[in-house]
Amino acid sequence: MTASVSSSTPSPPSRPGAGIRRRSALGRLARVEWLWGVIFAAPAVVLVGLFVAYPLGTVIYYGFTRWNGLSPAEWVGFHNYRVLASDPVFRTALRNNFLFALSVPIQMTLPLGLAYLIHMRITGWSFFRATFFIPATIATVVVGIVAYSTFQVSGALNALLGAVGLHSLEHNWLASAHTSIPLILLVVVWANFGYNVLIYLAGMAALDPALEEAARMDGARAWRILISVVAPNLRRVMELVLVTSTVTAFAYMFTYIYVITNGGPGFDTNVAEFQIYYQWFTNGNAGYACAMATVLLLITVLLGMIQIRVLTRRAEG
Numbered sequence: 001m002t003a004s005v006s007s008s009t010p011s012p013p014s015r016p017g018a019g020i021r022r023r024s025a026l027g028r029l030a031r032v033e034w035l036w037g038v039i040f041a042a043p044a045v046v047l048v049g050l051f052v053a054y055p056l057g058t059v060i061y062y063g064f065t066r067w068n069g070l071s072p073a074e075w076v077g078f079h080n081y082r083v084l085a086s087d088p089v090f091r092t093a094l095r096n097n098f099l100f101a102l103s104v105p106i107q108m109t110l111p112l113g114l115a116y117l118i119h120m121r122i123t124g125w126s127f128f129r130a131t132f133f134i135p136a137t138i139a140t141v142v143v144g145i146v147a148y149s150t151f152q153v154s155g156a157l158n159a160l161l162g163a164v165g166l167h168s169l170e171h172n173w174l175a176s177a178h179t180s181i182p183l184i185l186l187v188v189v190w191a192n193f194g195y196n197v198l199i200y201l202a203g204m205a206a207l208d209p210a211l212e213e214a215a216r217m218d219g220a221r222a223w224r225i226l227i228s229v230v231a232p233n234l235r236r237v238m239e240l241v242l243v244t245s246t247v248t249a250f251a252y253m254f255t256y257i258y259v260i261t262n263g264g265p266g267f268d269t270n271v272a273e274f275q276i277y278y279q280w281f282t283n284g285n286a287g288y289a290c291a292m293a294t295v296l297l298l299i300t301v302l303l304g305m306i307q308i309r310v311l312t313r314r315a316e317g
Helices: 018-062 079-085 088-119 125-137 140-151 156-163 177-205 209-217 222-233 235-251 254-260 272-282 286-316
Strands: none
Touching: 018 286, 079 286, 088 125, 088 177, 088 222, 088 235, 088 272, 125 177, 140 156, 140 177, 140 254, 177 235, 177 254, 209 222, 222 235, 235 286, 254 272, 272 286
């Protein structure tokens, strides 16, 4: 009687060093990937360091010095900031920046409505899409020159009022902050209008068409669909428009002010960026200007962080 032999063959014993070699190979692969990541990121890091981090650190440092931009700087500690706290001109400039920030709700809502009309493919939608984006392609200096030519005493606005017999409404529109600031606000809204419309259109193009179709089948009208369906799904896009418009009101008003009013009359339409320029290049107070720039940077960053935090909490809620 012969003994039966099992058909299954025993598996070969595992090598004691196989796991170690495998982990070693994975470690080498990770190091190679890390090295390539450093190589690809190095140019961007160097550029950011040279053109962002170093200038920013330099401005913060010189804000604690008495410096005219040419001679060696003298360390004065917080002296510039103590003077800044009691500077009425800088307070007026910051107040005007906050006034210009009042245009942010307009820059968010009006472009949203027009973008939705274009999204609905109303008659002539392609013409409107091209027309309203034109201001975004024009240089800010050109926009300012056109605005100045329009609103000055002998400008197009007074000429138009006189042509239709409304001579009593003719006015030196840029001679007072009561009229010049609202007009500059109008110019800023017009200049940024097409850019914001384009951002909203890009967001609407990514929405699921079934959402709008379901709302229409339920009998919702166009504006109800915009408010209840489209807008809630454009939360991230609206966050972008909100933050960029706020940053514009605090950090990108210099060109408009310089070209349209030059900060006048007096300092009535002055903004923080223009005051920084004035202190550095007119008064030679470069250290004081750097202190102003640091304060403006902190205000802008703080406002942006608060906006993002509030919007993020609402989205999570």
